[in-house]
Amino acid sequence: MKRRAVIEDCIGETRAAVYEGRKLVELHLDRWSDFNTPRIGERWTGQVTSIDPSVGGLWLELGKGPSGLLTFKAQKDLPRLTEGALIDVIITKEAMSEKGPTLRYVGDPSRDKPGAVTVLSLQQRLESRFPDIGFEDSTVGVMDMATERQLAVPGGGTVTLERTQALIAVDVDKGGAKTVMDCSTNAASLIMSQLRLRGLGGLVAVDFPNMRQSKHRSTLIRLLEEAGEADPASVRVAPFSRFGVVEMTRGQDGPSIDAKMNDRFGRPTIETQSIQALRRLTREARAAPGARLTLSVTPDIRHWLDDCPFDWRTPLTERIGARFTLDEGNAVDVRGDR
Structure with missing residues (x-):
């Protein structure tokens, strides 16, 4: 394909x-x-900070972000290590929430202190x-849609996705669908595509409308499994529980789109709002090449931009020219003067 x-x-x-x-x-x-945050597939030099029998592995400082975990299981040619030792590792799973990255041993240290060896x-x-x-x-304008909580099911009904600390909770509502089975089969396809699209994983619990016939339940489980086979991530689906809930797991190697853009309540972070404001300014500048522009933002966004962890003014000036100013207002707005 x-x-x-x-x-x-x-x-x-x-x-x-x-x-x-x-x-x-x-x-x-x-x-x-x-x-320079550890990303999947990158090679880093890590320093052993502790040997932890409770997790069957080692904790390593990488020089950026939380400590990573290297488990003894399935590690080839892992030497006997002590605290303070340096080794090279590959990032197999990025840090998520409060958990640090998962690591795989690949060899002797390339650096004399923790840090990135190859950045991808x-x-x-x-x-x-x-x-x-x-x-x-080209423009990728669909990112914000990938964090919407409620989605329409083709043929009627809705799917609501909620990201919690413990799992992804999914509720399917029949709504105006003709039958429960019609809604559930269409919802199953939508749910599996959305999990992959958004990068959601871990434990997923799906509450389908009341479905009593065992053959319908079996059909639905088979549809979920078939959809999972096309997913690059590992997907495992359990049978319906006695309460009509389907549990599944989906492998996840990094934070979801929602986790990167929103807080735990589903609201855009100040960083997301600030980047969206700069995106709007860039768009307006392209539409009005000769205009001087003023980007008006809320005090919170202004504070974030003033104390930004990276230089945004220089690359923005290179793209649209030195024809913009920043001020505060009650909302995000761009004004132009020719």
Whole structure:
């Protein structure tokens, strides 16, 4: 199947949309504020900080972010290590929430202190994930839609997704669908595609409408399993519970789009709002090439931009010219004067 990725380098972030044929299947997001944070597939030098029998492994400081875990299980040629030792590791799972990255031993240290050995761009990581993928530069404008909580099911009904600390809770409501089975089968396909699109994983609990016939339940489980087979992540589906809930697991190697863009209540973070404001300014500048522009933002956004962890003014000036100013207001707005 032909795959392509649309890449957009924005001020503050890089976006990617992956298509299989004409179908959008995955979204990816790198934030400039996370530069030099351990990413999947990268090689880092880590220093052993403790040997932890309770987890059957080692904790390593990487020089950026929380300590990573290297378990003894399935590690080839792992030497006998003591606290303070340096080794090279590959990031197999990125840090998520309060958990640090998961690591795999690959050899002797390349550095004399913890830190990155090889840093991969988003495009390089996608090339590793899909060796046959092609790339093009264009706008990726669907990112915000990938955090919506409620989705319409084709043919009637709704699906509501909630990201919690422990699991992804999914509720299916029949709504105006003709039958429970029609709603559930259409919802099953939607749920599986959305989990992959948004990068959601871990434990997923789906509450389908009341479905009493065992053959219908078996059909639905089979549909979920078949959809999971097309997912690059590992998907395992359990039978219906006695209360009509389907539990499944989906492998997750990094934070979801929602976790990167929103707080735990589903609201855009100040960083997300600030980057969206710069994105709007860039868009207005392209639409009015000769105008001087004023970006008006709320005090919280102004404070974040003033204390930004990266330089956004220089690359923005290189893109649109030195024809913008920043001030405070009650909402985000762009004004232009010719």
